[in-house]
Structures are given as structure tokens and as C-alpha cells.
Amino acid sequence: MEEIKVIAFDADDTLWANESHFQDIEAEYCRLLADYLPPADISAALFQTEMQNLAIYGFGIKSFTLSMIETALIISQNEIDSQRIGQIIGFGKRLLNMPVELLPDVKNVLNTLDGKYKLVVATKGDLLDQERKLKNSGLQKYFEHVEIMSDKQNSDYARLIKQLGCEPEEFMMIGNSIKSDVLPVLELGGMAAHIPFHVTWAHETVEEPITHPRFVKLNKLTDILSFLSIDPELLFD
Numbered sequence: 539m540e541e542i543k544v545i546a547f548d549a550d551d552t553l554w555a556n557e558s559h560f561q562d563i564e565a566e567y568c569r570l571l572a573d574y575l576p577p578a579d580i581s582a583a584l585f586q587t588e589m590q591n592l593a594i595y596g597f598g599i600k601s602f603t604l605s606m607i608e609t610a611l612i613i614s615q616n617e618i619d620s621q622r623i624g625q626i627i628g629f630g631k632r633l634l635n636m637p638v639e640l641l642p643d644v645k646n647v648l649n650t651l652d653g654k655y656k657l658v659v660a661t662k663g664d665l666l667d668q669e670r671k672l673k674n675s676g677l678q679k680y681f682e683h684v685e686i687m688s689d690k691q692n693s694d695y696a697r698l699i700k701q702l703g704c705e706p707e708e709f710m711m712i713g714n715s716i717k718s719d720v721l722p723v724l725e726l727g728g729m730a731a732h733i734p735f736h737v738t739w740a741h742e743t744v745e746e747p748i749t750h751p752r753f754v755k756l757n758k759l760t761d762i763l764s765f766l767s768i769d770p771e772l773l774f775d
């Protein structure tokens with residue numbers, strides 16, 4: 539633990555709510571197309587389109603919007619009216635304009651860790667959207683480095699760790715996704731903390747529980763302080 543010099547935070551569903559917004563919009567999307575298919579079938583078709591597009595579009599709201607349009611064309615057999623296409627574009631814009639909703643104790647925890655560790659953001663998603671959320675979050679001042687990554691594979695983290703000028707064992711990643719925030723970092727020799735969010739995107743779910751000496755599962759963000767042996771009373775200074 540004394541080795542840790544850099545703490546990197548995932549952003550979506552770790553610092554602020556995200557997946558719940560996507561799921562709300564997806565529910566509206568399913569209602570919009572309810573005359574074609576039941577909601578579960580629309581969601582399954584949308585997920586399939588998203589997975590097929592991931593390699594060319596990457597992650598984020600704009601990709602999601604294009605996949606919603608494409609799926610609407612598929613399930614309506616190209617019969618979907620232009621008015622509903624317009625509404626789907628509107629869903630995407632609403633997601634892009636959602637206010638940033640910080641998760642509990644984020645500011646307190648960052649305030650407490652500030653100065654003790656080099657704090658970093660490592661997130662996927664649309665570049666502009668993540669920049670907007672970070673700016674609106676009021677959290678920018680805590681982070682010495684912000685990395686908006688096209689993916690979170692081993693090689694992406696290896697590049698980031700090298701860029702940060704630290705060794706893998708000095709790097710700790712905190713996030714809500716086992717697949718994206720935990721497994722690649724553990725494989726590189728870093729430390730990873732998983733803090734589950736109440737909803738997880740199907741693409742990010744991992745079945746097996748993790749047992750690894752450099753892995754820790756936390757119930758909430760403030761638990762990171764006791765894990766790092768930082769007096770939790772500092773929280774309210």
C-alpha cells in the first residue's frame with residue numbers, strides 16, 4: 539500500500555452517475571418503438587448493434603445515438619418515420635445535456651486524497667462530452683492528469699502508466715467496472731479497487747468474483763480512505 543503514488547479514477551458511475559441516464563433514455567426509446575417489438579427485444583437488438591459498431595464508433599453518447607437510429611431502421615424494416623428519427627436524435631442530445639450528478643462523498647474523498655497522491659482521471663467516452671462533464675463537475679482542480687481513452691485494454695493502461703512516469707505497482711485504479719477498471723490493471727501489476735454502481739451496462743458485466751492480492755472490493759467511495767489508512771475524520775475538515 540505504501541507503494542501507491544498515483545490514484546486514477548474512472549469517471550462514469552464512479553465520480554458521477556451515467557449508466558442510469560442511458561437506461562432511462564433506452565426505456566423511452568423502447569416506448570417510442572413499442573409498435574414494432576416488446577421492450578426487451580428492442581434492447582437486445584440495440585445492444586447487438588452497439589457491439590457491432592463498437593470497433594468503428596467507440597464508446598459514448600454519439601455512438602449510442604447512431605446505434606439507436608440504426609436499430610430503429612432494422613426493427614422497422616426501414617419503415618420508421620422521420621419524425622421518430624428526429625426524436626431519437628433528441629434523446630442523444632438530452633443525454634449530452636444532462637446535468638452532472640456527483641456521486642456521494644466524491645468531493646470529500648478527493649479533498650482528503652489531494653496532496654497525498656497524484657490524482658488522475660481515466661475514462662472512456664466522447665472527448666467533448668467527458669471534457670464538459672469534468673468542467674461542470676467542479677472536480678478538475680483535483681486532477682493532475684485527465685486521460686480520455688478510446689478503450690481500457692491492457693495496452694491503453696500500459697501507455698497511461700508510462701506517460702504518468704510511474705511503475706505499475708505505484709498505480710491504483712478505482713472504478714465501477716471489473717472488466718474495464720480492474721482486470722487490465724491487475725494484469726499489468728497495478729492495484730485496483732472496485733466500487734459497484736447500482737446499474738452496469740451489459741458490455742461491462744463480468745460473472746466471476748475476483749480474488750487477487752492487488753484487488754479490493756469497496757462498498758462505497760469513502761471506504762478507500764480506511765483502505766489507504768487515512769483517518770476518516772479528515773473527511774470533515
Ligand SMILES: [Mg+2]
Binds near residue numbers: 548551713
Ligand atoms: Mg465507469
